[in-house]
Amino acid sequence: MALRDIAIVGTAQRPSEVNSTFTSVEILLPVIQQLLDKVKIERSDIGFWCHGSCDYMSGQPFSFVSAVDAIGAWPPIIESHVEADGAFALYEAWVKIQTGEVDVALVFSNGKTTSGPIDQILSLQTDPYMVAPLKPGFDALAALQARACLEAGVVTERQMAEVAARSRRDARNNAVAYTKGNESADDLLAMPYTLNPLRAHDCATPVDGCNAIVLAAGDVARRLAERPAWIRGIDHRIDTQRLGARSMIESSSAAIAAQKAGVARDRIDVAELHAPYTHQELLLRNAMGLSESTHINPSGGALVANPAMAAGLARFAEAAESIFAGSADRVLAHCTSGPMLQQNLVCVMEGE
Amino acid sequence: MVGDVFVAPLVVAYPYKRTVGTLLSRFFTSLSECRLEGTRGSDGRVFFPPAEFDPVTGAPLTEWVSLSDTGTVSTWAWQETPVEGQPLGHPFAWALITIDGTDVPMLHAVDAGSPDNIAIGTKVKVRWAQDRPGGVTDIACFDVVGGAS
Amino acid sequence: MSEADGLVRLRQPIGVTYNWSAGPNATSHLAGLMNGQFVGKRCPSCALVYFPPRNGVCPKCAKILAGDVEVGPKGTITTFCIVNVPFLGQKIKLPYVAAQILLDGADISMQHLIQECEAEDVRIGMRVEPVWKDKSEWGATLENVQHFRPTGEPDRVMGAESGAS
Numbered sequence: 183m184a185l186r187d188i189a190i191v192g193t194a195q196r197p198s199e200v201n202s203t204f205t206s207v208e209i210l211l212p213v214i215q216q217l218l219d220k221v222k223i224e225r226s227d228i229g230f231w232c233h234g235s236c237d238y239m240s241g242q243p244f245s246f247v248s249a250v251d252a253i254g255a256w257p258p259i260i261e262s263h264v265e266a267d268g269a270f271a272l273y274e275a276w277v278k279i280q281t282g283e284v285d286v287a288l289v290f291s292n293g294k295t296t297s298g299p300i301d302q303i304l305s306l307q308t309d310p311y312m313v314a315p316l317k318p319g320f321d322a323l324a325a326l327q328a329r330a331c332l333e334a335g336v337v338t339e340r341q342m343a344e345v346a347a348r349s350r351r352d353a354r355n356n357a358v359a360y361t362k363g364n365e366s367a368d369d370l371l372a373m374p375y376t377l378n379p380l381r382a383h384d385c386a387t388p389v390d391g392c393n394a395i396v397l398a399a400g401d402v403a404r405r406l407a408e409r410p411a412w413i414r415g416i417d418h419r420i421d422t423q424r425l426g427a428r429s430m431i432e433s434s435s436a437a438i439a440a441q442k443a444g445v446a447r448d449r450i451d452v453a454e455l456h457a458p459y460t461h462q463e464l465l466l467r468n469a470m471g472l473s474e475s476t477h478i479n480p481s482g483g484a485l486v487a488n489p490a491m492a493a494g495l496a497r498f499a500e501a502a503e504s505i506f507a508g509s510a511d512r513v514l515a516h517c518t519s520g521p522m523l524q525q526n527l528v529c530v531m532e533g534e
Numbered sequence: 535m536v537g538d539v540f541v542a543p544l545v546v547a548y549p550y551k552r553t554v555g556t557l558l559s560r561f562f563t564s565l566s567e568c569r570l571e572g573t574r575g576s577d578g579r580v581f582f583p584p585a586e587f588d589p590v591t592g593a594p595l596t597e598w599v600s601l602s603d604t605g606t607v608s609t610w611a612w613q614e615t616p617v618e619g620q621p622l623g624h625p626f627a628w629a630l631i632t633i634d635g636t637d638v639p640m641l642h643a644v645d646a647g648s649p650d651n652i653a654i655g656t657k658v659k660v661r662w663a664q665d666r667p668g669g670v671t672d673i674a675c676f677d678v679v680g681g682a683s
Numbered sequence: 684m685s686e687a688d689g690l691v692r693l694r695q696p697i698g699v700t701y702n703w704s705a706g707p708n709a710t711s712h713l714a715g716l717m718n719g720q721f722v723g724k725r726c727p728s729c730a731l732v733y734f735p736p737r738n739g740v741c742p743k744c745a746k747i748l749a750g751d752v753e754v755g756p757k758g759t760i761t762t763f764c765i766v767n768v769p770f771l772g773q774k775i776k777l778p779y780v781a782a783q784i785l786l787d788g789a790d791i792s793m794q795h796l797i798q799e800c801e802a803e804d805v806r807i808g809m810r811v812e813p814v815w816k817d818k819s820e821w822g823a824t825l826e827n828v829q830h831f832r833p834t835g836e837p838d839r840v841m842g843a844e845s846g847a848s
Contacts (some may be wrong), residue, residue, distance in 0.1 A: 199800025203539035205706035207738035211745060225745065240548050241701035253740050265603065298701040302617060306697060311554060312583050312670050313641055315695060317619040322628045325611030326641075332611070333654050378612035378649050424631050425637035428610055540705040540713050547698030559691040570841060668691050 188279050188461035189403040190408030190531065192221035193499035198360040198389035200296045200485040202232050207463055210292050210392050217288070221406050225254050229284025230397075231261040232275040234268030234291035236491045238303050246460065249292070251343065251387040260284070267291060268393065268495030269517030269527050275397050276416060285402045287381055287422045292392035293490040300388045300490060303464035308521060309423060320458075321385050323521040325377045328461040330430030336468070340462035343367035346383040346403075346485060353482030359495070361387040361486040386458035391489030393496050406475070411502035411513070411531040415443035418527040425522065433469040436526035440470035443514075443528040450476045450530075454497035456517045465523065466516065476514075480504065494518070498529065505533040557586045557595070562668035570601040572636050572658070577582065579637040580611060583670070595608045603660035605633040610656075613651040627652045642674040651678055705823075708739025711751050713823035719815060721755040723789050735825075736788040755786035758831070759839045760809045763843035765802045780805045784831060785841075795825070799832035808838035 194217035196209060218225065231253055237245050248264045255261065262278075264271045268291020275287035301319035308314045308323075331337045339394075346368045353359035370383045377385075396406070403410040419435035419442075421428050440446070454474050457463035463478065463485075474480070481500040484493040494517025501515040512532045518527040554562060557573070561584050564571045572582035581600050588595055604666040611628040616622060621643035629652070630639035646652040647662065658676035666672035688747050705713055708724060712735050715722030723734030726741035727749045733741070740747055763782035782804050783792040797805050797813070811831040821827045 201536070201702070203536050203541060203704040203706065205704065205709070205738050207740050208706050208747065211747060215745070238699070241544050241699060241703060251740050252745060254741075254743060276844050297703065298699050299617075303699055306699075310550075310695060311558060311693065312554065315670050315693075316621055316643065316695075318628055318641060319617065322611055322613055323641075326609045326628060326630055329611055329654070330609040375612065375614070377614070380611070411665060422589070424585075424638065425641055426632075426839040430630075478790050486604060486794040491697065502617075536704065538710065539707050540710045542703055542705075544701040544703035545698060546701065547696060550695045550697065552693045552695055554691050554693055556690065559689065562691045562693065634846070669695075670692050 183404040184284070187282055187377070187412055188276055188397055188400045189252045189400050189407070190395055190498065190502035191398045191410050192217055193393065193502055194220060194395040195358045195496060195499055196391050197358050198391045198393045198489065200360070200389055201415070202294060202296070202390040206235070206245060206294055207252045207290050208247055209294070209390065210249060210290060213392050214253055214288070214290060214394050217396060221396050223286070228286055228288045229260065230275055230278045230287040231259055231462060232269035232271040232278070232287060233263045233290045234266055234289070234491055234495060235263070235293065236265055239293050239295060239298070239308060239490050241298055253288075253290075253467050267491050267517050267519055270385070270418070270494070270499060270517070270519070272395060272397065272495060272498055273416060273418060274529060276413060279399050281396060285399045286393060287397045289397060289495065290392065290394035291492040291495045293492045294390045295490040296390050304490070305521075306472040312387055313425065320521060321377050321380065322378065324385070324399050324459040324462070325380045327430050327522045328384070328459065329379050331465065332378065334431045336431045337461045337464045339371060340367055341464055342384055343370040345460040345463050346370055349479060349482045349485040350383070352480055353486035353534070354515035355462065356481050358391070359482040359486040360389045362482075378391055380459070384460040386484050386488035387492075388487050389487045391487065391492050392490055393498070395495060395498050395502070405437065407506065409506055409508065409533050411505035411533065414530045415445075416527070416529040417442035418525065420525045421523070423524065425518070428522065430522070433465050433523045433526060436466050436469035436523060436528065439526045439528040443530050445470050445514060445528065445530055448512055450503060450514045452504045453514040454478060454479055454481060454501040454516065456497050456520070458484050458488055458493070462518070462523055470514070470528065472514075482531050494527065501531060505531060508533070536624040546549060553585070557584060560598075560674075565670075565672040566666040566668040568662050568666070570603055570633060572599045572633070573597060574599050580635060581638050582633045583640055599635065601633050601635050603630055605631040605658055605676070607644065607652060607654055607656040608632055608639045609654060610644065610652050621671065626675065629658070629676070631658055642670075642673060643677065645675045646678050684716070702732055707738050708736050708748055712736050715753070716825060716827050717821055717823050719821070719827070720753055723752050723754045725750045731790040731816050733791050734786055735793060752788065754788035755813070757810060757812045757834060758764060758784040758786040759841065760805065760811060761785050761792045761841055762807060763797065763805050765805075774800050782831070783809075784811060793825070795828060796830040797832070798830040801818055806838070808841055810834045810836040810839060
């Protein structure tokens with residue numbers, strides 16, 4: 183069966199905030215409405231809705247069910263949810279459109295990341311017998327990976343600081359970003375370690391946020407957007423959950439996903455990498471074979487605004503917008519999940 | 535109250551009690567008796583904590599290997615401000631530690647005193663917990679062999 | 684630790700403390716309860732009155748609810764069940780009646796207890812009123828109401844359009 187041409191035709195994101203007093207539903211609803219207005223479609227035009235979020239984030243069992251309130255599920259709709267980043271919901275929606283059952287899907291994700299101790303909450307997804315009882319935070323696990331990379335000469339502390347400095351500078355032009363700054367790498371290197379070998383700027387800023395994307399097939403996509411961002415390849419790979427059994431200094435799952443998604447087939451103008459730690463951006467660039475000519479994270483990336491379960495879909499939104507704007511022709515969007523880049527989803531999009 | 539909105543602490547807790555299966559039952563029993571045991575895979579690699587299934591063939595692993603209580607740090611990070619429930623209440627190192635005679639490192643804490651006392655390659659030794667109900671926390675932490683490396 | 688079957692059970696409690704926000708829309712509802720009032724919200728689009736105001740949105744129209752509306756305190760039973768099954772954490776003597784109650788002026792029913800009458804006398808359409816706990820026990824919760832009890836007023840015939848949930 184030939185694959186259908188499917189494209190992102192619209193995106194919307196909520197500006198990041200911390201300690202939001204809105205409920206997840208109150209956060210989501212205006213963003214979804216804004217997206218429908220932008221794409222000029224009605225709720226009834228959406229054939230499939232797919233949502234990415236995590237109940238652990240909101241501290242409320244079945245919060246994803248109440249989130250349906252934000253999309254107006256009456257008369258009844260076709261809806262699905264992944265307990266994961268919205269990027270994985272986008273993958274499911276892409277598959278749903280591929281089946282031919284629907285032509286238009288709306289994908290959305292949200293994370294109220296700052297209402298709980300996110301570093302410890304994320305660690306609850308580690309091995310429940312051998313790792314989780316020790317309560318290592320996610321930052322600590324990333325720090326172990328960073329140390330291995332530094333000692334192996336795969337990255338340097340200066341390169342890591344340069345990633346942070348560039349991200350904070352680029353964030354100044356992004357209304358959605360939270361952490362913004364104009365520090366030099368030297369300024370950042372002068373800061374103390376928070377979790378040696380990591381400094382505060384090496385770790386992503388947890389924020390509350392949400393976003394939404396409309397996917398459409400073929401001529402429907404051409405009707406809804408002037409310049410759709412066509413998905414040319416998408417792939418998801420996972421490394422072993424056994425932390426010690428993985429290479430700390432490369433990401434084999436990211437490398438395979440990038441290869442399967444066809445990253446190397448042509449030049450990538452813009453890559454939006456979901457790298458919550460500075461050294462992970464460097465690891466991902468290596469794994470995907472991205473060259474110096476690729477503009478990495480012009481949005482500032484997840485480092486400057488990391489709404490858990492929404493930061494990956496945000497990369498898709500940012501990458502697609504650069505196609506819409508005509509500032510890029512071939513882009514890469516990436517999402518990671520799990521400790522130390524355990525899971526990697528890679529997508530290549532092109533303008534026509 | 536934050537601004538005009540009601541905000542309150544919310545505690546969500548679950549008292550999980552996990553049945554760990556036959557292989558890990560033997561493993562956790564050995565830990566409670568201050569012994570380290572791993573399993574050997576089809577390619578000869580020894581796993582500690584034991585792998586239940588062969589990473590190569592998927593077959594259940596049955597060959598047990600007795601191990602010493604010493605190992606080597608393969609990477610580490612310094613937890614300057616411990617969080618409640620972590621292995622130590624004062625600053626310590628997280629480390630991936632390869633137990634001597636095994637091929638795959640495990641995560642645990644090293645009571646190194648200072649980040650100056652630990653490095654990749656540092657030899658460490660198990661410090662057993664006083665109370666050992668069976669679990670990875672039966673190992674209280676690791677000590678640096680001979681103090682500073 | 685090891686049990687009769689030779690298998691180890693690990694006790695691995697987990698717990699997380701959150702800073703839970705009720706959200707601006709539910710706050711007026713909770714503040715109302717602290718004053719002994721039932722405060723709902725109206726959908727600006729379909730005009731339905733929600734009590735409680737759920738997540739602050741109308742799930743039919745996908746609109747943020749606007750405007751506080753005081754409802755009740757009396758209401759009508761739209762459906763009910765008689766609970767005879769004991770379960771962990773049960774606080775009330777069996778048998779008891781759990782009912783969906785449509786407060787006067789609201790368009791969505793809410794669940795509460797019916798007491799001060801025989802379970803077998805409870806019926807759809809029965810008029811009920813709240814019995815509040817002593818004020819000293821009040822918090823931002825519907826538990827401020829001990830239970831509902833029959834008012835003795837004539838039954839209200841429930842139309843298909845009301846209190847469907």
